[in-house]
Amino acid sequence: MxxxxxxxxxxxxxxxxxxxxxxxxxxxxxxxxxxxxFLFVFFVLPVGALMLxxxxxxxxxxxxxxxxxxxxxxxxxxxNTFLVAATVTLVSLIIGYPLxxxxxxxxxxxxxxxxxxxxxxxxxxxxxxxxxxxxxLQRTGIINRGLMALGVIxxxxxxxxxxxxxxxxxxxxxxxxxxxxLRATLxxxxxxxxxxxxxxxxxxxxxxxxxxxxxSLPGIGAAGLMVFxxxxxxxxxxxxxxxxxxxxxxxxxxxxxxxxxxxxxxxAAALILLCATLVLxxxxxxxxxxxxx
Amino acid sequence: MILTRSxxxxxxxxxxxxxxxxxxxxxxxxxxxxLLSLGSSRWLAFPPPxxxxxxxxxxxxxxxxxxxLWLSLRLALCVTILSVLLGGAAAFALARGKFRGRxxxxxxxxxxxxxxxVIVAIALYSFSLKMGLNGTFIGFVAGHLIVAVPxxxxxxxxxxxxxxxxxxxxxxxxGAGRLQTxxxxxxxxxxxxxxxxxxxxxxxxxxxxxxxxxxxxxxxQTLPVRMWTSLRMDLTPVIAAVSTLLVLASMLLMVVLGLVxxxxxxxx
Numbered sequence: 001m002x003x004x005x006x007x008x009x010x011x012x013x014x015x016x017x018x019x020x021x022x023x024x025x026x027x028x029x030x031x032x033x034x035x036x037x038f039l040f041v042f043f044v045l046p047v048g049a050l051m052l053x054x055x056x057x058x059x060x061x062x063x064x065x066x067x068x069x070x071x072x073x074x075x076x077x078x079x080n081t082f083l084v085a086a087t088v089t090l091v092s093l094i095i096g097y098p099l100x101x102x103x104x105x106x107x108x109x110x111x112x113x114x115x116x117x118x119x120x121x122x123x124x125x126x127x128x129x130x131x132x133x134x135x136x137l138q139r140t141g142i143i144n145r146g147l148m149a150l151g152v153i154x155x156x157x158x159x160x161x162x163x164x165x166x167x168x169x170x171x172x173x174x175x176x177x178x179x180x181x182l183r184a185t186l187x188x189x190x191x192x193x194x195x196x197x198x199x200x201x202x203x204x205x206x207x208x209x210x211x212x213x214x215x216s217l218p219g220i221g222a223a224g225l226m227v228f229x230x231x232x233x234x235x236x237x238x239x240x241x242x243x244x245x246x247x248x249x250x251x252x253x254x255x256x257x258x259x260x261x262x263x264x265x266x267x268a269a270a271l272i273l274l275c276a277t278l279v280l281x282x283x284x285x286x287x288x289x290x291x292x293x
Numbered sequence: 294m295i296l297t298r299s300x301x302x303x304x305x306x307x308x309x310x311x312x313x314x315x316x317x318x319x320x321x322x323x324x325x326x327x328l329l330s331l332g333s334s335r336w337l338a339f340p341p342p343x344x345x346x347x348x349x350x351x352x353x354x355x356x357x358x359x360x361x362l363w364l365s366l367r368l369a370l371c372v373t374i375l376s377v378l379l380g381g382a383a384a385f386a387l388a389r390g391k392f393r394g395r396x397x398x399x400x401x402x403x404x405x406x407x408x409x410x411v412i413v414a415i416a417l418y419s420f421s422l423k424m425g426l427n428g429t430f431i432g433f434v435a436g437h438l439i440v441a442v443p444x445x446x447x448x449x450x451x452x453x454x455x456x457x458x459x460x461x462x463x464x465x466x467x468g469a470g471r472l473q474t475x476x477x478x479x480x481x482x483x484x485x486x487x488x489x490x491x492x493x494x495x496x497x498x499x500x501x502x503x504x505x506x507x508x509x510x511x512x513x514q515t516l517p518v519r520m521w522t523s524l525r526m527d528l529t530p531v532i533a534a535v536s537t538l539l540v541l542a543s544m545l546l547m548v549v550l551g552l553v554x555x556x557x558x559x560x561x
Contacts, residue, residue: 032386032398035379035442042435043405046420047412053419099315102308114316116547121319123543125500127520128536132322135329135337135528142325142339175319204301233409235503240524250411257415258507270412281407 047274054271057264064268074252078272081249084163084238085231088170089224095171096178097220101212103179104186115180122176130240133169134160137241165241166248173237174227181226185219186212225284229277249273323540330533337528348534358519358535365516368430369498372437376494377487379438380445387446388453402446405439410503413439418507428510436508437498444493452486488553492546 054064068074103114121129136143137159144156159165189212197207235250242248247255249269257266301308325339330348332341352358380402386392387399405413417436418427426432460482464474480487502517509518516539520532 027385027389029386029390029392029398031382032390035383035402035446036398038379038435038438039401039405039442042417042420043408043413043439046416047408050412050416050419095315098308098311102312114312116551117316117319119547120544121323123496123547124323125517125520125536125539125543127502127517127524128326128539129322131520131524131528131532131536132326132329134524135339135533136322136325138337172318172322175315204304229407233411235409235411236521250409253411253415257418263419266415270415273409274412277407277409 050267051271051274052267053263054267057267064264067265068268068272074269077247077249077252080163080246081232084166084170084248085228087167088174088231089228091167091171092174092178092227093220093224096175096223097182097216100179100182100186103183118176118179121172126173126236129172130169130237133165133172134240137165137168160241161243163242163246165243166238166246169237169241170231170234174231177227177230178223181223182216182219185216185222189215221287222284225280229280229284232276232280233273326533326536326540330530330537332530335530337530348530352531352534355531357514358516358531361514361516361519364513365499368433368437368515369495371434372441372498373491373495375434375438376441376445376497377449377490380442380490380494381449381487383442384446384449384453388450399446399450403443406443410440414504414507417504421508427508428513430513432508433505433513433515436504437501440501440504441494441497444497445490448486448490448493449483452483452489456482485553489550492550496543496546 055062057064099114103111106114135141138144139156139158141159143159144153147153148156157164159168193211193215194207197211202210233250234248235254238248239251239254242251250273253266253269253273256262256269329337329339329341331344331346332339333343333345333347334341383402387395387402414436417432417439421427421429421432421435426435456479460478461474464478469477500517501515502521505515505518506521509515514522516535520535523529523532
């Protein structure tokens with residue numbers, strides 16, 4: 001009896017080690033290899049090859065870039081793209097910030113309702129939403145007829161097939177991407193800072209300007225930059241709601257390759273878009289990403 | 294205090310009014326499509342002269358739409374399974390592995406989300422023209438998988454991070470083998486994350502337009518490609534009918550996801 005229990009106590013650590021050994025918590029990098037291999041073959045390699053074509057197609061040199069930057073039409077496409085992306089970012093922030101602020105203050109049940117509506121609009125098929133705007137914004141659509149019935153306008157406004165249509169449709173798509181992160185930022189602000197300000201006699205407006213707004217600036221910057229980057233490369237909505245006269249960069253790339261089979265020029269435009277995206281994303285990671293700090 | 298409504302005075306009514314307008318803006322297209330799909334006017338007159346189900350009948354009787362629906366469904370299921378397997382394994386390495394360059398690897402897995410889709414689409418188009426993958430099912434799966442894998446990696450990494458390793462050690466001490474621990478402890482614990490990964494992957498494939506437009510052939514068109522091509526020709530109300538069904542489907546998925554997390558939350 002004494003022998004047996006003594007034997008058990010001495011052998012226990014050895015037994016535990018033997019059983020626990022197969023459960024190494026460190027898996028190494030091995031499980032990631034299939035995904036790495038897949039993304040390398042179907043993502044890195046093709047994108048790399050495309051970028052290369054900007055300087056090799058039709059022959060070595062930078063002629064594609066000089067074509068792209070020298071021609072007035074392409075320069076206007078670049079200008080349009082940045083203009084639309086900036087407008088969409090600004091409008092979504094102005095519309096989104098007050099709503100995110102209100103969501104933080106509302107009781108749980110109302111918060112959930114508003115978040116559900118946001119998610120629903122986000123998860124609705126992109127083409128379905130764009131189709132709806134295409135019909136809503138027509139010359140004879142209900143928005144124009146509603147405004148005319150109210151006496152706001154006497155002639156139907158040109159709301160679609162131009163940059164106005166693109167901005168409306170894109171703002172609709174980007175709003176959730178502004179509101180959700182802003183809500184996270186605003187809800188993490190310590191309310192006692194506001195208390196302190198109020199005790200010191202600051203007015204509501206002063207509190208907003210000197211406490212709430214500065215504290216939410218990183219969130220505004222992060223959300224704004226993300227929306228700007230997403231808008232720069234957007235293809236579907238500008239292609240459907242925009243006019244042929246006001247193309248955006250993504251459309252230009254697709255059209256150059258698909259209709260004109262000019263791979264070199266398309267690749268050069270793609271390289272410009274990719275570089276702009278990567279630079280802005282690096283800024284985001286460096287200064288605004290909360291995980292990274 | 295301007296983080297409580299009562300302290301805002303009359304300004305809170307401005308916020309309420311603003312919220313009401315934005316909510317209306319968000320809901321307008323969704324409600325409008327549903328009403329449009331039930332209207333009888335081919336020219337999309339609104340309010341419609343009469344209500345009808347004929348666009349749904351036209352949709353159901355058109356074999357091309359049905360083929361596209363079937364293709365999209367098969368594709369999304371394949372992509373979901375592969376995305377959870379590839380992304381799940383990669384997430385294990387990211388959450389559990391101790392090796393150099395882990396942050397870099399995570400950035401690499403997320404990079405397809407950052408690159409503009411149109412660039413991925415064109416690059417893949419040029420690549421698959423060379424490899425003979427254009428217009429094939431495998432080409433579609435590969436294209437959609439690029440978009441889906443980042444979602445899986447993020448969802449499963451997050452749920453593995455919140456998972457207590459002591460549970461696995463406890464299972465091992467109780468004599469469970471490696472596979473048994475994985476099957477009966479680890480996977481059930483991270484199930485909500487895996488479920489979210491699956492739903493996001495499914496949606497990423499189901500709603501993918503840009504890569505699909507370039508990958509499609511006249512014979513092989515996913516539902517979004519079919520919508521895109523008919524949208525460019527005319528604004529037939531059949532698209533409204535398809536859109537309404539898609540809205541209902543994504544609402545259903547949202548309810549499923551909501552239930553998964555609501556059931557989970559009291560435990561946390």
